[in-house]
Amino acid sequence: MLTTALICLPLLGALSVFLLPAPRMWVGSLALFFSLAELALWISGLTRFDFGSPKIQFEQQHSWISDLGISYHVGLFGFSLWLVGLTVVVMTAAIAYGLWSGRERANAYYALMLFLLAAIVGVFTAQDLILFYVAYEAMMIPLYVLIGVWGGAGRLRATFKFVAYTMAGSLLMFATIVVYGLSHGFDLATAQQSGSVWLFLGFAAAFAVKAPLFPLHGWLADAYRESPPEVAALLSGVISKVAVFGFLRIALTQFPGPTHDLRSLMLALSAVGLVYGSLLAFRAPDIRGVVAYSSLAQMSLIGLGVFAQNELSLSGSVLQMVNHGLVSAALFLLAGVIELRSSSGALSRLGGMARGRPILASLIISIGVISLAVPGSNAFAGEFLILAGVFQQGWGWAIPGLVAMVLAAMYMLRLVSALLHREVGEAVSKKAPDVLLPELCVIGALLGCMLALSVWPAAISKHSFACLEQAPLTSAGISSQSKAQVGLACVPGTGSTTATTTGTAK
Amino acid sequence: MIRTPAIDWLTLAPSLALLAATIASLMSAVLVPERRRKNVSWFFCLAGYAGAFAAAAILFDRSPHSRGVIANALFRDRYGALAAMIVAGVGLLTTLVYYGERSTVDRVGERFALLASAGGGMILFAQSANLLTLFLGLEWLSISLYVLCALERERPEAIEAGFKYLIVGGFSSAILVFGAAFVYGATGTLNLAQIAGKAPSGDLFLVTGLAMILVGFAFKASAAPFHTWTPDVYQGAATPVSGFMAGATKAVALLVALRVLSLSFSAQEHLWTSAAAVLAVASLVVGNLAALVQRDLKRMLAYSSISHAGFLLFAIAAASSLGTRALLYYLIPYGAASVGVFALAALHERELGEPATLDNLAGFGWRRPLSGIALWIFMLSFAGFPLTGGFVGKVYLFAAAYRSGWTWLLIVGAVATLVSLGYYLAVVRAIYMRPVPDEEAAAKEEPPLLDRMLSTAVFAAVVVTVGSFFAVQPLIDLAKHAASQLPL
Amino acid sequence: MLGPAIAWYLVVGSAIFAIGAAGVMLRRNPLIMLLSLELMLNGANLVLIAFARRHGSLDGQVFALAVMAVAAAEVVVGLGLVVAMARRKIEIDVDLLSRLRK
């Protein structure tokens, strides 16, 4: 019931927000209320969640299209709980930010945001392929309009690119799902694994576009630049995680053979994307560009962890997904805050914002420092786990990771110095105030989450793959490859028996 | 002594209801005073469609086994009954939308009479069990539609459109008759159920007849390359009538085609499934590419309906029970969305006094929030997006095509869907994202037109479009019962 | 049966049908298009009746009669449209004339 409630509450909210005939502030407040209620609901789920059990929890299943064996099947397990939490937190921050910055056409705006929330939660909780696809596509409906109506000057071009790229991927996935589902079953908990490289590529293409991975990132910069800041925060913070979730939940677990065969290719793409994204971030001329391309780099790093496919890298990837979600959301909201105080986001025309604005400076510095993975921060924990795992896969793969960590330090420090130090930029008005209380609350809350995770990163990394704890993998006699299989075996639907048989077959 | 066959009145009831409505509306054109004429004839038409729907539902309930009635002229079965329900439902909504059409001040009785009569013909066509009844049903509906299209006097191109429709329609039915003649020559019977098995499967006359009958149906379903009439006719006809043609005519043409092919040409299955696949690809290519460049909303929708014919032909190419169910299911949200979207186009036209284009739709979604959302939903349903019945329909069609071995059709379908987003989302972009010329002033000047009938129809269409996504099972059950009566 | 076999009739019927089809596709005079449509239907009718003779069943003849009735119906509507078109053309001409006079 809880899962269905998590999906339906925002939908109910969207409807009531849309129909509420009230001024902007009231409408936004109602939306914020709904997202806070969603947050409370999630926390109540968190307290009742049994992290030791590898089963799907809060499960619910109803027949939907019985003819094809498609059902409404939702539930939470391991890391999907954390991703739902990330979604709810970032969405709450985004709505609060939108409320503060006062969006036009408030009814439609907040209704769409809540609808988007329901769709994303739906993706993370769906246990049926068609239901997964439904939620996956349903995200596009509000996103298209959110960017297209409330976006910047180049929004139409941005939406066109965004839709063209993502729909090309997801329609391919749609055909693949039909083929796969009819031959292997639609229900993820019971579907059989497949050895078809083509089907794997059908799924992988869609997720690689959405993440995005290296050659398929053409839509990224435009979409991140032209969106309203809070939508950009959602795009890079949450929606890119949907793709990695898809890799973990479907592409890897259902296709162990093809994943193994194509692992080097995927690792190589991730590695190229990591370095390439970092370089682009270093050269980007504006705030959003830096954050957007750093997001590309971070997603590639997570991809590296996912495809290295062992216990360390997988736990690290999940942790880093949450970390990056919080960091990039905070950075995009900060970008919004700065854009409000200046006429431009171009770094060459900004600068000297630290003078007289201590809170802004400390926010930027602390989030920047976390994002470049300073030891002790949550991002450090995530990246360290990923790199350690990747090192196990082959030490050569860890080199781009290390290079990228250096580059990350460079582009982040460049961003911080371009914003805060140097001469006062021409685009910065002298009167522009420091961070105001509402802004501080929103970004501070995100920062608080990051700090909490810095203190206790194991909350996520140890509680994502339930069976890892039960069966310690460090024991001798298990090769790194079958470790990977066991790691994925913790995702519901991949019985450990299947995993061991495929392991021995290899 | 001539032994007249027993009449099964229940089978006839849906089309008889509409025939009665035709005659009643026609009478009211003469007997009712002018100021009340419109309401009276409109009411008869509406009642006719409602009655037809109810009769078809009862017929569905009481025909668990397919059998020929009235000397094997009609089938009494659930397949035909479900087709009749789809036609009656689309007709009911169309009648609601048609009420407010500006041109319906002139010859109003005849208009509603023809609207009812077209539905009657469609139902008879869908139930027909021999080639003669099939042909006559087809002509009944076609001739009604020719006139109905041409009646739109305010549109200068309406008469030309009607004439073009007549010529192309006559051309296609001549081909159909010629094909029927050859089938008759090969088998010596007109009865659909008896054609199969009467001649060897490679019989040249039979195959020629099959090819020509297929072409005739392809014209009616506006599948490429037999689609050339569609854009002109949809653009020229009264907007609600275009919706009726898109939703109902195409539906019955494809349903009857599937029945005839599966029943009478089961031995030639490899031929017509391949032909259907080729037609499907051609329609998808032509419809989607041509729709991309249209600015006129109705013309764009016409091309979109061509591309939908392509998707629906997947079901015929599949030639399976699953394909039949897919076809029957798909037609329900598709029909509702067709009527709905043409209703909104009509609404916009009535307000503006000129045809709806992507340019003058700017700001539509903000001026009328609910209509905007409805238009959005219909577009998403056409594009096969989730949360609309179009999505489930597409899942079904793709599944049917895959099960029958047409894997490459899935790829074509996916690419076509991607291209189709180009024009469906263009409508969404037009109504929400284009800059609105002095919106404040326009909002103050005149409140948007409120047409209660039209709003009801649009609301019902939205309910069906969205509802068919959630409540799939009841519709599947209907389709399952109906599909089980075809020999597939 | 006296005279040529059925096949000869079929050839003539097909020829008439094809000539009619060519007429519909080639001619742009609405009246001649309608006439060509009639030709197509007549070709089909000849084939129907020839086959009826071959099978010795009346179904084909009945079908041919139905086709004749339908052809008449199509002609009625087609001619109605032609008249309406012609009248509209006259209207336009009259409009044009009156505008020219001003």
Place this chain on the structure above:
Amino acid sequence: MSAGNILVWIVWFAAAAGCIGSALAVVALRNALFSALALIGNLVSLAVFYLLLSAEFVAAAQVLIYAGAVMVMFLFVIAYVGWNLDIAWTGGPNWQTLGGVVAAAALLAELVVVIVLGAANDLKHSNKIAVNFGDPASIGRVFLSNHLLAFEVISIVLLVAAIGGVILGAQRRRERTGGIR
């Protein structure tokens, strides 16, 4: 070959020449009036075929109703609107003309091949028929028994066409009250 048979052959060839010649004339003539007259010729020569195929009732109907009534209506309309009416027709470029000829020729060739191949099998034989085959009484019997529904539906089709003809052909009310400007 008996004398009767030779006579039938001669009649057949005359009718076939009339049929095809008049059909070509319908399509080829510029003047719609002459086309219509050619169609009447076509209908009459077809009626000869029908007689040879023992379809007396159809032949009679063809001459009386089709050539008689329908074509007269045609002639009236041609007289009313003029023979050279041209409508603004979208499309109709040259390639379409060419395509039309090619398509029709291909159709004809295909049909002839089919018929010739079919004739090689069993088209030479026809079933024996009763004496009253195709006379009005037998047709009427079929219409009232096996094809009763078709018979009724024909009347509906004609009714609909009549409605259409009346409202399309009749003058607009506004014009009648306001007169032609």
